[in-house]
Amino acid sequence: MKERILVTGGTGYIGSHTVVELQNSGYEVIIVDNLSNSGADVVDNIEKVSGIRPAFEHLDCLDLNGMDALFAKYAGIKAIIHFAASKAVGESVQKPLLYYRNNLLSLINLLELMPKHNVGGIVFSSSCTVYGQPDELPVTEQAPIKKAESPYGNTKQINEEIICDTIASGSPISAILLRYFNPIGAHPTALLGELPNGVPQNLIPYLTQTAMGIREKLNVFGDDYNTPDGSCVRDFINVVDLAKAHVVAIARILQQKQKAKVETFNIGTGRGLSVLELISVFEQSTGVKLNYQIVGRRAGDIEKVWANPDYANTELGWKSETSIEDTLRSAWAWQLKLREKGIQ
Numbered sequence: 150m151k152e153r154i155l156v157t158g159g160t161g162y163i164g165s166h167t168v169v170e171l172q173n174s175g176y177e178v179i180i181v182d183n184l185s186n187s188g189a190d191v192v193d194n195i196e197k198v199s200g201i202r203p204a205f206e207h208l209d210c211l212d213l214n215g216m217d218a219l220f221a222k223y224a225g226i227k228a229i230i231h232f233a234a235s236k237a238v239g240e241s242v243q244k245p246l247l248y249y250r251n252n253l254l255s256l257i258n259l260l261e262l263m264p265k266h267n268v269g270g271i272v273f274s275s276s277c278t279v280y281g282q283p284d285e286l287p288v289t290e291q292a293p294i295k296k297a298e299s300p301y302g303n304t305k306q307i308n309e310e311i312i313c314d315t316i317a318s319g320s321p322i323s324a325i326l327l328r329y330f331n332p333i334g335a336h337p338t339a340l341l342g343e344l345p346n347g348v349p350q351n352l353i354p355y356l357t358q359t360a361m362g363i364r365e366k367l368n369v370f371g372d373d374y375n376t377p378d379g380s381c382v383r384d385f386i387n388v389v390d391l392a393k394a395h396v397v398a399i400a401r402i403l404q405q406k407q408k409a410k411v412e413t414f415n416i417g418t419g420r421g422l423s424v425l426e427l428i429s430v431f432e433q434s435t436g437v438k439l440n441y442q443i444v445g446r447r448a449g450d451i452e453k454v455w456a457n458p459d460y461a462n463t464e465l466g467w468k469s470e471t472s473i474e475d476t477l478r479s480a481w482a483w484q485l486k487l488r489e490k491g492i493q
Contacts, residue, residue: 397467
């Protein structure tokens with residue numbers, strides 16, 4: 150009997166790649182997604198990539214009764230990977246209440262339902278935004294949690310606290326918090342990638358859409374930061390590498406190998422790359438010139454952050470493996486595939 154895993158937000162960007170890796174590792178996957186930032190056809194593409202069609206429920210995690218019924222329908226769910234959340238820093242500054250409602254209540258509902266349905270563990274999709282602007286780089290898991298720079302970042306901080314408080318209260322569950330840095334790229338088959346509804350809020354889909362001519366030009370937010378070229382520095386991690394970290398975390402929970410009821414891991418490459426450097430690598434890797442312009446800074450952006458991934462490397466046995474060049478080529482291949490399909 151395959152172990153059954155629930156993936157919330159499983160048709161989303163990171164979620165869809167993770168479903169594939171879970172299925173490749175022998176798990177049975179149930180996806181729940183409200184399709185607010187993805188399409189149901191992603192399930193078809195997951196099946197094309199993995200050869201297995203996951204169960205899919207069109208449902209919002211804010212619907213407590215609906216989620217309760219889902220756990221009853223798919224009895225025996227062993228663990229949850231919780232991706233379902235609003236995730237754009239800039240949008241969160243403009244729409245804070247949307248972010249607090251979506252990101253907090255969805256988790257609270259899951260934590261309430263887990264003991265009722267004997268679900269033992271949860272892997273939480275957290276973020277390096279919890280560190281704010283770190284005092285020291287690269288940032289380790291011991292770095293202090295600073296005041297968030299955006300409502301999005303604050304929801305990740307609060308959700309981590311909610312999980313810790315819930316488990317400290319005696320709830321019979323355990324958790325692994327994965328603090329990712331900046332996921333980019335697409336599946337090497339070009340069947341899965343990042344396709345947000347509407348105007349992209351994240352860098353790479355906007356970049357590839359600009360390269361394709363869908364967007365007129367890419368805005369680089371600020372060139373006056375205290376970095377080598379003045380643009381923000383990030384730790385860009387391949388999305389398939391990131392997906393594999395979730396599979397390792399699930400196995401750790403199910404095999405009861407955790408050293409504490411709540412564990413935290415940085416999931417990054419350990420390399421900082423500026424936005425302008427990333428543009429240069431994209432142009433060199435694909436041979437495509439990019440139309441971009443420098444504009445003013447954007448509210449909520451952190452100046453520079455990259456991971457010290459040593460703890461994840463040694464304790465989880467996970468490591469980022471894909472080069473930035475291959476990652477950017479995969480993102481471009483995905484954009485070309487979308488053009489083939491007539492998707493703009």
